[in-house]
Amino acid sequence: MIKRLSLVIQGAVQGVGFRPFIFRLASEMDLKGWIINSSQGVFIEVEGTDVILNRFISRIREEKPGPSFIQSLESKYLDPVGFKAFEIKKSEDKGVKTVIVLPDIATCPDCLNEVFDPKNRRYLYPFTNCTNCGPRYSIIESLPYDRPNTAMKHFSMCEKCQKEYDNPLDRRFHAQPNACPDCGPRVQLWDNKGKVLTEKEEALEMVVQRINNGEVIAIKGLGGFHLVVNAQDIKAVSKLRRRKNRDEKPFALMFPNIESIKFECKVSQNEEQLIHSSESPIVILDKLSSGQSNLAENVAPGNPSLGVMLPYTPLHYVLMQLLGKPIVATSGNLSDEPICIDEIEALDRLKHITDCFLVHNRPIVRQVDDSLVRIVKNRELVLRRSRGYAPLPVMLKTRAVSMLAVGAHQKNCVALNIENRVFISQHIGDLETEEAFNAFEKTISSIKNLYDADIKQIICDAHPEYLSSKYTKDIDTPNIEVQHHFAHMASCIAENEIEGPVLGIIWDGTGYGVDGKIWGGEFIHFSKKRFKRVGSLKNFLLPGGNQAVKEPRRTAVGLLFEMYGKEFTDRQDLKPVTAFQSNELKIILQMLDKNLNAPQTSSMGRLFDGVASILGLKQEISFEGQAAIELEYLAWESKTEVSYQVIVVDNLVQWQDCIFEIIKELNQGQSISLIAHKFHNYLVDIIIYFAKHFGEQKVVLSGGCFQNRLLTEKAIDALEKNGFQPYWHQRIPPNDGGIALGQIFIASLKH
Ligand code: ZN
Numbered sequence: 001m002i003k004r005l006s007l008v009i010q011g012a013v014q015g016v017g018f019r020p021f022i023f024r025l026a027s028e029m030d031l032k033g034w035i036i037n038s039s040q041g042v043f044i045e046v047e048g049t050d051v052i053l054n055r056f057i058s059r060i061r062e063e064k065p066g067p068s069f070i071q072s073l074e075s076k077y078l079d080p081v082g083f084k085a086f087e088i089k090k091s092e093d094k095g096v097k098t099v100i101v102l103p104d105i106a107t108c109p110d111c112l113n114e115v116f117d118p119k120n121r122r123y124l125y126p127f128t129n130c131t132n133c134g135p136r137y138s139i140i141e142s143l144p145y146d147r148p149n150t151a152m153k154h155f156s157m158c159e160k161c162q163k164e165y166d167n168p169l170d171r172r173f174h175a176q177p178n179a180c181p182d183c184g185p186r187v188q189l190w191d192n193k194g195k196v197l198t199e200k201e202e203a204l205e206m207v208v209q210r211i212n213n214g215e216v217i218a219i220k221g222l223g224g225f226h227l228v229v230n231a232q233d234i235k236a237v238s239k240l241r242r243r244k245n246r247d248e249k250p251f252a253l254m255f256p257n258i259e260s261i262k263f264e265c266k267v268s269q270n271e272e273q274l275i276h277s278s279e280s281p282i283v284i285l286d287k288l289s290s291g292q293s294n295l296a297e298n299v300a301p302g303n304p305s306l307g308v309m310l311p312y313t314p315l316h317y318v319l320m321q322l323l324g325k326p327i328v329a330t331s332g333n334l335s336d337e338p339i340c341i342d343e344i345e346a347l348d349r350l351k352h353i354t355d356c357f358l359v360h361n362r363p364i365v366r367q368v369d370d371s372l373v374r375i376v377k378n379r380e381l382v383l384r385r386s387r388g389y390a391p392l393p394v395m396l397k398t399r400a401v402s403m404l405a406v407g408a409h410q411k412n413c414v415a416l417n418i419e420n421r422v423f424i425s426q427h428i429g430d431l432e433t434e435e436a437f438n439a440f441e442k443t444i445s446s447i448k449n450l451y452d453a454d455i456k457q458i459i460c461d462a463h464p465e466y467l468s469s470k471y472t473k474d475i476d477t478p479n480i481e482v483q484h485h486f487a488h489m490a491s492c493i494a495e496n497e498i499e500g501p502v503l504g505i506i507w508d509g510t511g512y513g514v515d516g517k518i519w520g521g522e523f524i525h526f527s528k529k530r531f532k533r534v535g536s537l538k539n540f541l542l543p544g545g546n547q548a549v550k551e552p553r554r555t556a557v558g559l560l561f562e563m564y565g566k567e568f569t570d571r572q573d574l575k576p577v578t579a580f581q582s583n584e585l586k587i588i589l590q591m592l593d594k595n596l597n598a599p600q601t602s603s604m605g606r607l608f609d610g611v612a613s614i615l616g617l618k619q620e621i622s623f624e625g626q627a628a629i630e631l632e633y634l635a636w637e638s639k640t641e642v643s644y645q646v647i648v649v650d651n652l653v654q655w656q657d658c659i660f661e662i663i664k665e666l667n668q669g670q671s672i673s674l675i676a677h678k679f680h681n682y683l684v685d686i687i688i689y690f691a692k693h694f695g696e697q698k699v700v701l702s703g704g705c706f707q708n709r710l711l712t713e714k715a716i717d718a719l720e721k722n723g724f725q726p727y728w729h730q731r732i733p734p735n736d737g738g739i740a741l742g743q744i745f746i747a748s749l750k751h
Pocket residue numbers: 107108109110111112129130131132133134
């Protein structure tokens with residue numbers, strides 16, 4: 001008997017060739033009916049027998065286009081109405097906007113072939129794309145995802161492009177950013193006053209020449225500007241460092257192809273797949289140990305790893321093909337500012353950094369940075385979640401009214417939920433500057449508008465001084481505060497879709513505790529919708545507060561004061577002590593002794609800093625986490641299962657016993673790499689101690705310290721070996737980029 005099948009498909013099904021796919025499938029199976037895109041998802045009706053209709057559903061699941069993602073597929077059977085053909089209906093715009101906006105997708109192999117085919121009309125055209133690839137999130141202004149709602153609305157398609165766009169059997173059927181050299185966006189080369197030097201292919205050729213000449217070029221790409229120099233030119237790299245005001249932080253690199261990456265780095269199969277994925281992130285790889293390298297040493301000074309990526313738009317592919325060597329491709333901004341997306345604004349903000357601008361006239365609707373990913377335990381661990389990942393949702397188990405979470409202070413991103421879907425914004429950055437705060441406000445209004453969200457509640461961090469927290473106080477909507485480390489833990493629970501009871505090992509640099517102290521080395525228990533701190537590092541003093549974050553020697557002195565009292569200043573064998581002038585040390589001693597501007601902390605991030613300082617690795621740092629990162633890399637240089645003795649009193653980790661041992665070994669001439677490794681083992685032993693003590697099967701690892709691969713992998717192994725079930729992050733960062741998701745999760749428990 002003939003029936004009418006009605007389907008509602010939700011997920012990432014718009015702008016990925018889903019409608020032409022259904023059209024082809026229905027034609028092949030001789031099914032009549034229609035398909036329509038709406039802001040609620042894709043609706044399909046077809047008529048046929050039970051058997052054929054069931055086959056239709058399973059073939060949709062099995063054969064759907066690569067980048068699409070079916071989140072839900074609801075079906076019901078109705079009386080037939082007698083369709084005569086299969087048609088694709090025009091989009092309609094009504095109902096709750098719960099459709100999923102896709103991230104930007106790296107150029108597909110079909111498009112690449114065309115771009116490098118001299119006979120193709122898109123030969124070397126930098127804006128080539130199709131339904132399987134190209135810009136999405138960075139060009140969409142509102143839903144539904146149709147050309148008039150994107151940054152492509154100002155370009156009207158030429159006859160040939162329109163034909164492709166209208167033809168259901170074409171790869172470019174309804175490819176909203178479809179364009180060609182005749183009708184689409186074009187590039188221009190500007191000098192740093194905005195004067196047009198040349199355009200199109202000639203501009204690309206000239207850029208390549210200028211890169212070879214050692215110039216710094218600002219290149220407008222997909223989600224913002226890059227600052228680019230020849231990665232093999234030490235002078236060019238140091239010019240960029242000087243102008244960008246960035247001393248030592250490693251630069252990300254773009255390579256022409258995978259072979260050139262393999263010349264510099266070890267690449268595992270997982271890593272290679274990730275480098276080639278449609279997300280196309282910056283992947284952190286270990287440099288080859290052979291020491292051979294064509295790169296300038298100041299690209300990532302003293303760093304045994306590199307952040308690398310392949311080109312991900314035709315613009316980058318063409319440039320890299322012409323250039324044939326790696327470039328530094330760092331965000332187009334001054335340090336601490338958000339990435340620049342507009343060429344007029346760039347002229348002002350970047351003119352002192354760059355020698356010229358390669359720009360184009362396709363507007364960027366929102367900034368989308370390159371994502372940063374590392375493979376940990378054979379899985380992805382996203383450290384910065386932006387291009388390729390944002391704004392795909394995380395699903396909660398329960399529905400809640402729409403809420404907006406404004407995240408933390410560093411690595412800020414925001415999130416909102418529509419029922420049980422949490423949409424997490426792209427990375428915004430540290431809210432240190434006016435530009436960053438503007439980007440924060442803009443992102444909030446743009447994400448609210450995009451999903452047409454009726455926000456009933458706002459959630460912020462409990463830290464009263466965070467700009468994000470202050471922002472919520474001026475808004476009428478009811479707002480609540482969520483403790484920082486509870487939010488870290490919740491983000492990991494939400495991402496892994498697990499339920500309590502759970503023990504959380506939540507270690508990071510800084511977060512405001514419910515007792516007003518600085519937390520960061522926390523053990524948290526979650527069950528029955530409640531988070532409770534059940535242990536931590538024993539507190540120590542941070543002389544100078546925030547200043548200690550930039551000077552590991554201050555933290556170290558805080559530790560030494562706790563261990564030796566005032567007498568530590570006589571210990572000339574201790575590196576943190578000799579790292580100060582004697583008058584500086586006097587002032588710091590006063591801070592500690594009189595408890596002036598020396599807040600108490602239980603921060604694990606600071607304990608890492610303190611150890612790095614005591615080992616003589618780093619006394620002052622030039623970017624966040626530098627000392628801890630160097631300590632990890634140092635530890636990788638040796639191998640040992642030996643540890644320091646774990647002593648815990650009243651659920652407080654007595655770290656001073658470990659530091660006494662470290663100092664003793666240092667004075668005995670023990671290798672600092674071995675000590676660094678033993679320190680990591682000690683931390684893993686602490687995790688096992690608490691896991692056994694509380695006896696929960698599930699153990700969650702979150703917080704910025706779990707960006708450390710050695711610590712994370714060793715902790716996972718040890719937990720599994722001891723019969724626990726560890727959970728860690730994958731698509732959501734363990735650092736403060738995950739806070740917004742955790743905030744929503746915790747607030748949703750209250751509904
Ligand atoms: Zn394509």
